[in-house]
Amino acid sequence: MANESHTYTYPKTILNKGSGYLSGYSHTLNPYAGCSFSCSYCYVRQMPISLFRQEQWGTWVDIKQDAAKLLRKELSLAKRKGAVMIFMSTSTDPYQPAEYKERVTRSLLEAMVDEPPDFVLVQTRSPLVRRDIDLFAQLGDKVRISMTVETDLEHIRKQFTPEAPPIAARLKTLQLLADAGIPAQATIAPLLPSSGRFPKLLKPLVNRVCIDDYFMGDGSGGKRTRKIGVEAIYKRLGLEDWYKPGAYRIVYDRFIEEFPEEQVYISQKGFEP
Template sequence: MHLDTQRDPDGGWYDRDIRLVDKEENVIEDFGKDPTLDELREAEHRHRKRINLWQQGLVCYECGNQINDRFAARPDGQILCWECAKSENSREQGGLIINTDPTKSVLSESKLHEKSLCDYVINVATGCRHGCKFCYVPSTPAIDNRDEMLAKHADVDDPQRDWGSYLLYRDDLPERVHEGLQETDFSDWKTTRRGRGVVMLSSGTDCYQDRRAAQITRGCVQELTEHGIPVRILTRSPNVTRDIDLFQKAGNKIAVGCSIPTFDTALVKAMEPNAPPPQARWEALDKLFQAGVPRFVSFSPTYPTMDRDDIREALSWFAAIDPTVVFHEPMNPRGANFQMCLEAAQEAGYVDMAEELFKIREEDKWVEYALDHIELVQDVAGQFENLTIHTWPDRKLLQETSGERYRELRKMKKEVSPETFESDPF
């Protein structure tokens, strides 16, 4: 299945019809002139096939040059060549500043193998519409060292404070992943004991936060899994269920998970202002369960006001969708994001939460809370036959403990999550 271009003999360079044809050149779908990127990506979804958009006769909506290499799209979906895309001004759409991400890298090595998550990451965008107050991403080099780029392309003054207000898409990632994999020497593929050569989408944004991000994600996942590369998907969005067909085809090459730190909807609204409610995320996991897709839960961060009953309630919901693993971490008070959590709790009227967050700014109080929650989650999970908890204790916790507790934490830190990934190329 590929695109076919038919020029109008009585027209000019721009007068060309774009059609989708099969191997026998039979027309599957006629897009007419100037199909949008959304229309082309949704055709991929409908027909369950990848359509490589490079060198397919598509032309830039602005300058008319043929799309033979990198490209992007305007907010209305019109396709732009890379030169036009780089000069495009940011635009406001649905309360967000939208533009193109100029990032050159496609696949990045990651230290998340330390948490048994992956060895590589792919991020489909820079920024995230969810705007989670506790998000650590704006303090990482991927955001923190790009102030000039974010100011130029998204009018960002403070990447941390403005988190949730800007989103720069990487529309041509599927094509770039495809090209990169053709040249990959898999004998050099990084495969650590805990990372297992897995590629994670996404560590720095939600790869299903909207349809445009989901379209990019589908293309990347399809390319990776068809090359036998194991993939982990982490999201807060029910949009993830749109690709169940792709996940089923990938089999044990994929693990799909949702972040659900609590089922307190009002608290989630305060801390994750633009993210879908926790129940909707659980329902997405339930659909994955019913479809037989390997799934996991990210139970993090657990808030200091959560007691045994709160944790038992959450774990009982998780047990119902029979996850391979539940990843757990308590909250960490370092960074500007923690202050934003404290402010959000105060503004939402969560007095007890604000007080507890204020307390754990002191290191000894944080250590006490973090150790208590790690033990509590492990203990309560023991009441469910089908729950395995994977906790990655912060390095500081090991420094503050000794004896049997230290040995237990060190063992947790070295463990590999119980998932089984199938990988062909290595």
Template structure:
């Protein structure tokens, strides 16, 4: 799929949060749009996804001068004695393919290593995240890196997010981050159909998981429902995983490999500190 890439200079790079991310002071999106184009992505139904009038996954805006902007904004917040907790990213993936060339995310991390926030949560599904190990280590005491792993079944991944990275590559990335003793988690969000071996596979690469289903889309599942995601489940006779709160089913399974304090559910798993 060809991606239309545009370069734009935003007025600001940090956005005050509310709703699902109200535990943070700001969200940080290095890009607008996302080439991974996951079928269930709630951003498709958000203003950034709807107002563009282009199919989600076919366009990406690169935010230029990001390093200068975030340094200035963090310093201004510090002058006002504000706590700075940042969620990166809420409406894009900071390590989507365009990052290989543009390196906006890396520039932002370089700036935050020099002028750090109080806490940074990095959310991605890309193994490219391991490229920035050097910067994560500088932020080690004030960071958590969350890698989405919704299932361990490649055929399921291909049904729901064919443009996203393979599952095994994500597990390998988590393993590498763990080897450097960085705070990580696997975000099983949304929970997709998985095998009985999935809990053990996750336990090998991280000590913390977060479970969520489509109720975590910011509208208790209504945004996702409007996407017609249930059609994918019905086509492959997987309705049970859609209609029966799969996060509860997953919780029972994950307890075989994780201690209770290593399993977080819903919003709690994405909160700072």
């Protein structure tokens, strides 16, 4: 994104307590603050980290320095207290463009290879995740990659997330993860309008699918998303029927025709360890 500002920060801690929607996790981990993918529907736009910032969401990224050093120390302490289950990331994409140069996420994964948590879920929509297949292989069944693929329709993706990576590149990445034997799921969250061929596209790539929407998944029953005004995009496209609490059933029903029911998860269940 043009005119994006990068700031280097020195956080005092890197692991945060998991709670609420992510109560199945002991900790959350965000390599960056801010996210240049700037998705129109991102609930983080309505969170304090964004609301109290003078700059527009998507135009700034804070790069956490000494993140891996902090994590090594905090992981060691946390493991003494019990199982360590990490969700990375909750309010940023760990593989957004800044990661190409800064490699904060990679350094955190290297720390986890040396001091493995019991489980880490890596949530991203970026094909850059393929770069770290070597580290995921070392983590084995302690890791799962959750690749956001909200739709199979590239023209729809462009309307809602013009700064995000193309759908085809994400599907290719899921194929590479599968070829490397890395545990992965396709996360249709928040689900956008899609076609009937979507399940067939994903079937050869994953054996686990998570479907979520604004009403179940934004942490406020859809209120945060309403404040953002994303409904206007649906109206402009004449797709208002997709912006309803029951719309997820369209996608769910299509997927259970193609996938075994136990491989298709709804909302929170799909993100659990």
